[in-house]
Amino acid sequence: MAWGLADSKQPFLWAVRPGLVDGSDWIEPLPDGFMEIVGGLGHIVKWAPQQEVLAHPATGAFWTRSGWNSTLESICAGVPMICQPNFGDQRINARYVSDVWRVGIHLEYKMERKEMERAIRRIMVEAEGEEIRARNQALKKKIFRTLHVINLFAYQT
Incomplete structure (x- = not known):
């Protein structure tokens, strides 16, 4: 790494x-x-402080094991992920990030030096990274719209 x-x-x-x-x-x-x-x-x-780092505008990507909290924090901050799961729910979360929501890149647990370099460059400087960032921003907006609706519902009941 x-x-x-x-x-x-x-x-x-x-x-x-x-x-x-x-x-x-x-x-x-x-x-x-x-x-x-x-x-x-x-x-x-x-x-x-993970949430503060993710919220900073200079943060271009987040390398993560893909635990649920880290995954949600990254999505809510609109930061693309390089996922390298290790065990448990991390594997499922990483597949959702890369294959379903398409807001990150999935790497196998064991990887070579060139794979890490390639993943970083894909997400940081290539067109694929721009597309991932755009999808991440769209997902972030959906989440905050949903939370806003939930809050409105909670205040009305």
Whole structure:
């Protein structure tokens, strides 16, 4: 994943939880030379307020395991997803994101460096990404219209 990010040449914010990899405190498992190659292009943090990051206009895509909460937060923020599910409902959610709603790209759990780079470039700089963003914005509007109607109904009863 790290080399795919670097090879994509796209700016990124990567939240890497401390202790996520056994035997390391934080980013020690990153490949040698990774930080030097990405330079100022990438920013790695231990934690980030996910909803605030997704709501920021500079956020172009969200790499996610596709848990239900993260999926909904991304759709409500209008941010396309790169889904890489691991287990449970994540696989179903990722298929809905990519194949039904078509607001993201689905990657298999095990992938190669080039696949990650390609997914990032597809969603960030290619025409496919513009189409995905447009569908995401349309879905976001539908959700907020529905919520508005539900709120109106709740106030009338």
